[in-house]
Amino acid sequence: MTMIFLGGSRDIFELPVPAIERIGAIVAAEHGVLIGDAPGADAEMQGLLAGYNYEHVGVFHGGPEPRNNLGDWAAYHVPPPDGAKGFAVHAAKDREMVRRADFGLMVWDGASPGTCLNILRLAIIGSPCVVYDTMRGTVGTVHTIPDWRAMMHDADPDVRDEVETRMTAEEHIALEA
Template sequence: MLIGDASGADAEAQGLLAGYRYEHVGVFHAGKEPRNNLGDWAAYHVPSPDDATGYWVHAAKDREMARRADFGMMVWDGASPGTAVNVLRLAMANKPCVIYDWPGAAWRPRTMWKTGAPCSAMPVPTFAAKPKPT
């Protein structure tokens, strides 16, 4: 399983995997060390450009995770540009992706199988600044 190192959904998922003593996990990170690696798994450093800020700090890492993945599972708040771009990366590569809406009264999974699917199933986020294509 490939997973990021962020606090929040990544750390929660890591906690569950570590609790079940799941061994087949790789933690991807952009910084020198993972921010979270709760199972002491293999860590994969994907550096960002020196001048990267905001979304761009993690863009290369996210792109590499999408490239290596067979499918995706995302927890999305409806606003994060990084998650939205990753869903589109997977869809464009014809890789399925399950998106769990958060926050909400219930976790509602949505499965993406084709490039056009995100357009019909995902709400349109409003970004403070549009991410640049990668």
């Protein structure tokens, strides 16, 4: 079964119509869905999938219980490293979803460093990711690190700095290769 990592920015509470249509196509094709438990885009996508009564969904979470699991799907706890705080609590589960994904679909607000990093992680392993950029009203597919760099070209310098700060050593090395 093809596995698709769905995700996006926590500040997105309305999915773009083309993303809704693409998720409908994922359901129609009966692909597996890997999704996080965050508020915002994750919860909006979960709500859409629950409305379809779709069963092929796994919800990944870093906390003891999922923050959102709107379809009462299988939940996968990916514990954070000892002492992790803030974004680092959820980074391990994001990396696990990337590891399992054949493709990605991200709804990005042009500012979320976590979403941006997930797109980069997918590019590093060669899994294409469709990106709906709600800030710029664009859609594109990131296949490679150069594609990711092109996506980041118009990002605010503060966003680029935050992404750099959150990268692992391995992600930095892959970006420079």
